[in-house]
Amino acid sequence: MSKPAAVAQAAAPAAPAFDVARVRADFPILSRQIHGKPLVYLDSAASSQRPLPVLRAVEHYETALHANVHRGVHSLSQWATEAYEHAREIVRRFLNARSTREIVFVRGTTEAINLVANSWGRDRLSAGDEILITHLEHHANIVPWQMVCAATGARLRAAPVRPNGELDLEAFRALLHPRTRLVAVAHVSNALGTILPVQEIVRLAHARGVPVLLDGAQAIAHEAVDVQALDCDFYAFSGHKVYAPTGIGVLYGRESLLDAMPPWQGGGDMILSVGIDSSTYNELPWKFEAGTPNISGAVGLGAALEYVEALGRRAIGAHEHSLLEVATERLAALPRLRLVGTAPAKAAVISFTIDGVHPHDIGTILDSEGVAIRTGHHCAMPIMELYGLAATARASFACYNSLEDIDRLLEGLRKVRELFA
Amino acid sequence: MDLKELYREVILDHNRTPRNFGRLEDADARAEGHNPLCGDQLSVTLRLQGDRVADLRFEGRGCAISVASASLMTEAVKGRSREEIARLYGEVHALLTDRTRAPAGDLGKLMALAGVAEFPARVKCASLCWHTLNAALERAPAPASTE
Ligand SMILES: Cc1ncc(COP(=O)(O)O)c(C=O)c1O
Numbered sequence: 001m002s003k004p005a006a007v008a009q010a011a012a013p014a015a016p017a018f019d020v021a022r023v024r025a026d027f028p029i030l031s032r033q034i035h036g037k038p039l040v041y042l043d044s045a046a047s048s049q050r051p052l053p054v055l056r057a058v059e060h061y062e063t064a065l066h067a068n069v070h071r072g073v074h075s076l077s078q079w080a081t082e083a084y085e086h087a088r089e090i091v092r093r094f095l096n097a098r099s100t101r102e103i104v105f106v107r108g109t110t111e112a113i114n115l116v117a118n119s120w121g122r123d124r125l126s127a128g129d130e131i132l133i134t135h136l137e138h139h140a141n142i143v144p145w146q147m148v149c150a151a152t153g154a155r156l157r158a159a160p161v162r163p164n165g166e167l168d169l170e171a172f173r174a175l176l177h178p179r180t181r182l183v184a185v186a187h188v189s190n191a192l193g194t195i196l197p198v199q200e201i202v203r204l205a206h207a208r209g210v211p212v213l214l215d216g217a218q219a220i221a222h223e224a225v226d227v228q229a230l231d232c233d234f235y236a237f238s239g240h241k242v243y244a245p246t247g248i249g250v251l252y253g254r255e256s257l258l259d260a261m262p263p264w265q266g267g268g269d270m271i272l273s274v275g276i277d278s279s280t281y282n283e284l285p286w287k288f289e290a291g292t293p294n295i296s297g298a299v300g301l302g303a304a305l306e307y308v309e310a311l312g313r314r315a316i317g318a319h320e321h322s323l324l325e326v327a328t329e330r331l332a333a334l335p336r337l338r339l340v341g342t343a344p345a346k347a348a349v350i351s352f353t354i355d356g357v358h359p360h361d362i363g364t365i366l367d368s369e370g371v372a373i374r375t376g377h378h379c380a381m382p383i384m385e386l387y388g389l390a391a392t393a394r395a396s397f398a399c400y401n402s403l404e405d406i407d408r409l410l411e412g413l414r415k416v417r418e419l420f421a
Numbered sequence: 422m423d424l425k426e427l428y429r430e431v432i433l434d435h436n437r438t439p440r441n442f443g444r445l446e447d448a449d450a451r452a453e454g455h456n457p458l459c460g461d462q463l464s465v466t467l468r469l470q471g472d473r474v475a476d477l478r479f480e481g482r483g484c485a486i487s488v489a490s491a492s493l494m495t496e497a498v499k500g501r502s503r504e505e506i507a508r509l510y511g512e513v514h515a516l517l518t519d520r521t522r523a524p525a526g527d528l529g530k531l532m533a534l535a536g537v538a539e540f541p542a543r544v545k546c547a548s549l550c551w552h553t554l555n556a557a558l559e560r561a562p563a564p565a566s567t568e
Contacts, residue, residue, distance in 0.1 A: 358484035361428075364540060368424045377460045390460030390482055419428055420485070 026051035037370030045396035057303035087302030108249035112236035117144035127153030165341035187219035192341025193349030244304035248297030348397035426536035441495035450561035454553030491550035
C-alpha cells in the first residue's frame, strides 16, 4: 500500500525559493551607487533594467552578425536576417501566437496602437461609430483613438473605474453599443496596478462581434500572456518593460485582421515590387515593417523573453506578488499615507500620496537615499483627475527587487516625514 | 547632494504657510501656469499702479519648491516696477540654473532657492511662478499715460 500523502509530498517538493540574489547579479546596473548609496530601483513600470544575457546577445549581434536584413546574399545579411526572424519566433512562442505572421515588430506599445488606429481604424470607422476604452488608460491608448476619431467622425467612449481602481464591468457592458467597433483596454494599469478582467472583456466584446486590442505594456513582464487563451485580436507591448532594450516592441494581430488591413507606413521591406504608379505589398508581417527595422533591438527582445522563460513566469509572478503584499501592508500602516488603487487583482505597482507632501518632494528625498521611484501623472491624466490628484508617487517591482528594497523605501519615507514634519 | 540645501527652513516655512496666497478680485491681469510634466498648476493675479505691481496673489497646487518659490516671489516683487521685476527675474533665473555664478544684486530671501541649481529636475518647479508672472505682466494693460 502506498501512502498517498507521502507520495504527494515526494512528487511535489516545496517550490525552490526564488533566488533573488542570483537574479540581481544578472543586472549590472543594480550595483551602481546613487548619491553614495546602493541603488534601489523601484521604477520598472516606467522601464525595466537589462540583464547580462540581453546585453551579451546585443553585443554578439553587433560584433559578429550585423548587416541589413532581407534581400542580402552575403553571409552577414543572412545571419542578421536569421537573428531577426529567430527573435520573431521567440516572441511568437512567448505569446503563444499561431504564426509569426501575426508578430509585427514596432518601436513599442505606442507605435503598435498607432498602427492599429491608423491602419485598422481609418478604413473602417465612420461618423457615429464608437471606440470603447476605460478611464484608466495610458495616454498611448487614448490619444491615437482621439486622433482617428477626429479624422473619421467616430466617437471615443470610456468605461468608468470604481474608487478602488477596479473597472466597473457593469458600466463597461452597458457601454458596448451596437455602434461599438473596437474595444481597446489596458491588460494592467500603469498608474494603479489594477489587473483588468481582460478575459471577461474579450468575451463580452466578442459576443457582439467587436474586436479587442489589449495594451499589454504593463502585463508582459508580470502576467502570463497567451493570446490564444485570451482570445484577443490585438496585443501591444514594449520590449523595454520586459528587460529588453528601448526602441523595440511588438504588435500581435490576429492574422485574418492583419491580412485585411492596409499598410500604415510605406517604404522598403514592406513591398514585393514597386512601379512608379503602384506597388505590390509584402506578406505579413513585413507588410507592416517599412524601412530598416531595429534588428539589434529585436535580438535583445528575444534574449529578454528567453531570460524570463528561464526564470519562469510563475516564479517571477509569485515573487513580485509577495513583494507587493509586504510593501502594501507596510505602506498602508504609515501615518498620512494613502494608497491610490487598491483593486483586489493587482500587479506589482503601488501608487500612493502622503498628506501635506507633494509626490515630487517625496521623489527627490527618496532619490537622495538612492531609491528611484516615479512621481507625476504617469501619462494617465484622466484617472488622476478621477482621484482629484495631479500626481502620485509610484513604486513598482520587478524580478530583481528584494525585501531589502522595501526596507530602504520605508527608511526613505521616514526621512520624508522627518523633513516635512 | 545635500537635501538640507534644497529644503532650507525658509522653503519649508513658505511651503507650509504660503504668503499672498489666493486671488485678487479686482485684478488688472491674471495668468495660469502649468507644468505638464508634473501636473502642477499655478495662477497669478495682480493689480498695477502705473508701472508698478501694487499687489499680487498666487494660488494653485504644487511641490514644496514651486509653492515656496511662488510665495517668495510675491514678496519680492510687490511694489516693484516692471523693469525692476525683469532684472530680478534675470537674477533668479541665473541663481536657479547656474551654480557657478554669484548673484549680481542682493536677492534677499530669494537666496533660499540657491540649492535648486543642484537639482536640475526641480528647476522647472521653481521657475513656473516667474513664467506665470511674466505672462500676466505681458497681458496687463500698458500704464495709462498721465497726460
Ligand atoms: C499601460 C501603458 N501603455 C502604454 C505605454 C507606452 O509604452 P511606450 O512608451 O513604450 O510606447 C506605457 C508606458 O508607460 C504603459 O504603461
